[in-house]
Amino acid sequence: MDLSFTPEEVAFRDEVRRFFRTEIPAGIRRKVSEGRRLEREDYVTSQRILNVRGWAVPHWPIEHGGQDWSAVQRYIFMEELMQAAVPIPLQFNCFMVGPVIATFGNQAQKQRFLARAANLDDWWCQGFSEPGAGSDLASLKTRAVRNGDHYVVDGQKTWTTLGQYANWMFCLVRTDPEARKQAGISFLLIDMASPGISVRPIITIDGKHEVNEIFLDGVKVPVENLVGEENRGWDYAKFLLANERTGIARIGMSKERIARIKRLAKETPAGTGTMWDDMEFRARLASVEIELKALEITQMRVVAAQATRDPTRPDPASSILKIKGSELQQATTELLVELAGPAAIGAARADHSAADWADAALPTYFNMRKVSIYGGSNEIQHNVIAKALLGL
Amino acid sequence: MDFDLSDEQHLLKETVSRWAADAYPSLEALEAARKARHGFSAVRWQELADLGLLALPFSEEDGGIGGGPVETMLVMEALGRVLAPEPYLSAIVLGAGGLRLAGSRDQKAALLPGLIAGEARLALAHDEAQARWNLFDVATAAQKTAAGYRLDGIKHTVLQGEGASTFVVSARTAGGRRDAAGITLFLVPADAPGLAMAPYDTQDGGRAADIVLQGVELPESAVLGPVGEGLPILERITGEAIAALAAEAVGAMDALHQLTVDYLKMRKQFGVPIGSFQALQHKAVDMLVALEQARSMALYAAMMVDAADAEERRAALSAVKVQINRSARFVGQTAVQLHGGIGMTMEYLGAHHFRRLAVIELLFGDTSHHLGRVAAAGGLVSAA
Numbered sequence: 087m088d089l090s091f092t093p094e095e096v097a098f099r100d101e102v103r104r105f106f107r108t109e110i111p112a113g114i115r116r117k118v119s120e121g122r123r124l125e126r127e128d129y130v131t132s133q134r135i136l137n138v139r140g141w142a143v144p145h146w147p148i149e150h151g152g153q154d155w156s157a158v159q160r161y162i163f164m165e166e167l168m169q170a171a172v173p174i175p176l177q178f179n180c181f182m183v184g185p186v187i188a189t190f191g192n193q194a195q196k197q198r199f200l201a202r203a204a205n206l207d208d209w210w211c212q213g214f215s216e217p218g219a220g221s222d223l224a225s226l227k228t229r230a231v232r233n234g235d236h237y238v239v240d241g242q243k244t245w246t247t248l249g250q251y252a253n254w255m256f257c258l259v260r261t262d263p264e265a266r267k268q269a270g271i272s273f274l275l276i277d278m279a280s281p282g283i284s285v286r287p288i289i290t291i292d293g294k295h296e297v298n299e300i301f302l303d304g305v306k307v308p309v310e311n312l313v314g315e316e317n318r319g320w321d322y323a324k325f326l327l328a329n330e331r332t333g334i335a336r337i338g339m340s341k342e343r344i345a346r347i348k349r350l351a352k353e354t355p356a357g358t359g360t361m362w363d364d365m366e367f368r369a370r371l372a373s374v375e376i377e378l379k380a381l382e383i384t385q386m387r388v389v390a391a392q393a394t395r396d397p398t399r400p401d402p403a404s405s406i407l408k409i410k411g412s413e414l415q416q417a418t419t420e421l422l423v424e425l426a427g428p429a430a431i432g433a434a435r436a437d438h439s440a441a442d443w444a445d446a447a448l449p450t451y452f453n454m455r456k457v458s459i460y461g462g463s464n465e466i467q468h469n470v471i472a473k474a475l476l477g478l
Numbered sequence: 479m480d481f482d483l484s485d486e487q488h489l490l491k492e493t494v495s496r497w498a499a500d501a502y503p504s505l506e507a508l509e510a511a512r513k514a515r516h517g518f519s520a521v522r523w524q525e526l527a528d529l530g531l532l533a534l535p536f537s538e539e540d541g542g543i544g545g546g547p548v549e550t551m552l553v554m555e556a557l558g559r560v561l562a563p564e565p566y567l568s569a570i571v572l573g574a575g576g577l578r579l580a581g582s583r584d585q586k587a588a589l590l591p592g593l594i595a596g597e598a599r600l601a602l603a604h605d606e607a608q609a610r611w612n613l614f615d616v617a618t619a620a621q622k623t624a625a626g627y628r629l630d631g632i633k634h635t636v637l638q639g640e641g642a643s644t645f646v647v648s649a650r651t652a653g654g655r656r657d658a659a660g661i662t663l664f665l666v667p668a669d670a671p672g673l674a675m676a677p678y679d680t681q682d683g684g685r686a687a688d689i690v691l692q693g694v695e696l697p698e699s700a701v702l703g704p705v706g707e708g709l710p711i712l713e714r715i716t717g718e719a720i721a722a723l724a725a726e727a728v729g730a731m732d733a734l735h736q737l738t739v740d741y742l743k744m745r746k747q748f749g750v751p752i753g754s755f756q757a758l759q760h761k762a763v764d765m766l767v768a769l770e771q772a773r774s775m776a777l778y779a780a781m782m783v784d785a786a787d788a789e790e791r792r793a794a795l796s797a798v799k800v801q802i803n804r805s806a807r808f809v810g811q812t813a814v815q816l817h818g819g820i821g822m823t824m825e826y827l828g829a830h831h832f833r834r835l836a837v838i839e840l841l842f843g844d845t846s847h848h849l850g851r852v853a854a855a856g857g858l859v860s861a862a
Binding site for chain 1: 479480481482483484487548739742743753754756759760762763764766767770771772773774775777778780781797800801849850852853854856857858859860
């Protein structure tokens with residue numbers, strides 16, 4: 087039993103660490119660190135730098151641009167990436183639709199989409215949630231009716247993250263209205279330029295445009311854009327969600343934010359000294375750090391166990407990572423607000439009289455409320471564990 | 479990075495788990511052992527000796543097996559699961575820790591064979607009424623005499639002190655009550671003139687004692703480790719004890735969680751098993767999350783307890799104790815709540831796990847004590 091990395095793993099860690107900190111532009115990493123808005127070009131620039139190095143999609147099959155890495159190497163890569171405040175390669179491309187096409191798509195789909203997804207030549211968005219289908223995703227109503235060589239899709243998708251940048255959408259649609267909920271769903275790839283698609287921004291509580299509603303009105307989708315078999319889409323969606331669990335706890339991000347809070351605390355005046363002299367603040371910070379250390383080791387245990395698990399089946403232990411990881415991500419944003427104090431109240435003071443990070447503190451806190459809701463809310467994760475691990 | 483046990487460790491885990499299940503299959507068996515002389519079963523203690531478990535942490539040249547923190551973790555987790563009252567923590571980890579870390583060849587030769595054979599026990603007499611877990615806070619005085627030293631003072635909460643043949647006693651050879659320097663450890667025979675013991679029950683069904691030292695005369699050869707430099711040894715012993723206790727707590731929490739989940743499946747109200755209620759399911763899941771977080775920190779403790787950097791080691795073990803305490807409190811309280819009335823009774827096994835977990839919180843430092851230490855150290859994540 088040994089928690090430390092092997093010399094080879096240490097060398098690998100140092101290599102990726104150096105790459106992230108020297109090759110990814112500092113301006114982009116600063117935006118990530120400070121919780122500021124990334125432009126479309128920031129995502130593209132960062133992901134293409136990774137892709138040139140072969141690191142945009144290291145977890146994909148090798149023939150589609152993946153790397154022959156161990157579970158530990160993949161873990162190190164993601165942790166270092168987050169700690170360096172590098173934007174995570176676009177989730178929808180790299181962790182969602184890419185692995186689904188690589189596993190269930192036909193040869194033509196693989197050739198058409200995979201390399202472009204890895205290089206962010208195509209920007210994918212996720213058409214899963216609907217106004218009436220959130221946690222109960224399988225109750226989705228968007229319909230696709232086969233008509234010769236194409237489907238006609240009608241319905242509405244929502245919470246479509248960064249859909250405003252997307253030129254493609256992978257979409258769950260109901261193809262058999264008679265079948266039991268999960269059984270009648272198919273997985274379609276939809277060109278966002280198709281007639282009948284409209285995108286409406288949703289402004290979230292941080293005042294930002296991150297998510298959208300998407301309306302599909304008689305959208306014609308060629309049959310060749312069906313992934314796998316008709317009415318098997320739910321299986322592919324479950325596979326996708328299992329894939330999404332990689333790094334779900336976002337421990338590297340929380341560590342990065344804690345390191346930043348410590349640095350800022352030493353610069354933030356309070357009383358006759360700084361916030362770093364406030365032992366009550368430091369105790370609250372230490373509380374979060376301790377839980378984070380425990381979760382880091384819990385995650386290592388899950389990673390170590392992955393070597394002997396069926397990779398296509400979700401590990402219920404990852405639900406523990408999701409619950410605790412999201413709580414800790416949120417706790418770090420609360421500490422950031424606490425550190426900023428009254429300087430957090432003003433939004434973008436023109437005269438920059440407050441520390442320039444302070445006006446991003448509350449929006450970050452607001453925004454991070456999402457992490458216990460998306461990807462299967464924490465309450466759903468509790469249900470998963472109760473059933474799968476406790477047999478209740 | 480590897481969490482696999484070696485073949486020998488697997489064997490050890492199986493051996494001690496089998497022993498624990500045989501020895502304490504029921505609350506009745508546990509109660510019988512607690513009522514025995516000194517609050518544990520002499521027969522079971524001898525079995526642990528015969529299995530070689532009492533020799534586990536000592537080096538081969540000291541007549542031991544050369545096991546490390548992972549081996550101790552495996553033993554303590556198994557003992558914790560069944561609440562075994564045998565004095566493994568008090569005699570092997572705490573009592574003999576100083577001897578193992580700082581004892582001379584002669585001292586080890588005099589004491590270890592009897593301990594390993596299960597015939598004699600050591601106990602650590604360090605805590606004092608005013609100290610509140612601050613290891614440096616020692617008022618007991620060791621006055622230099624022509625022949626050696628004379629000890630005067632009162633030691634509190636000596637775990638399983640009754641029946642110990644030798645106490646490891648901390649006393650001041652120099653400095654003021656709260657000075658780091660000037661603490662010396664002594665090996666004191668239990669029958670030394672001037673030593674009086676007041677034993678009592680503890681709130682978890684165990685036994686402890688207060689010890690009054692009044693003009694206890696000791697020879698030079700009773701000094702354990704360097705004169706005036708006992709504190710670093712006490713820190714090491716306490717660190718090892720925190721790691722061992724973390725594993726014990728994980729065993730106890732795991733068993734209590736399992737009892738609780740079984741109860742949720744079995745107990746019916748409103749015509750259905752109460753485990754079908756989502757409000758109770760989610761609490762049982764939160765218990766599991768707390769348990770797994772504690773398990774991770776018990777592993778962390780085993781990895782860090784021998785770390786060379788004393789500051790890093792100290793912060794890590796304090797972090798471990800904070801997590802263990804918080805998980806122990808949550809798992810214990812929630813287990814009682816989910817059981818309802820039966821969880822409040824002495825006739826229910828799980829209630830005894832709850833009581834042990836509450837005492838574990840108070841051993842070697844409570845949550846605010848250790849949280850303060852982590853905060854003072856600047857935390858665990860280095861600043862950017």
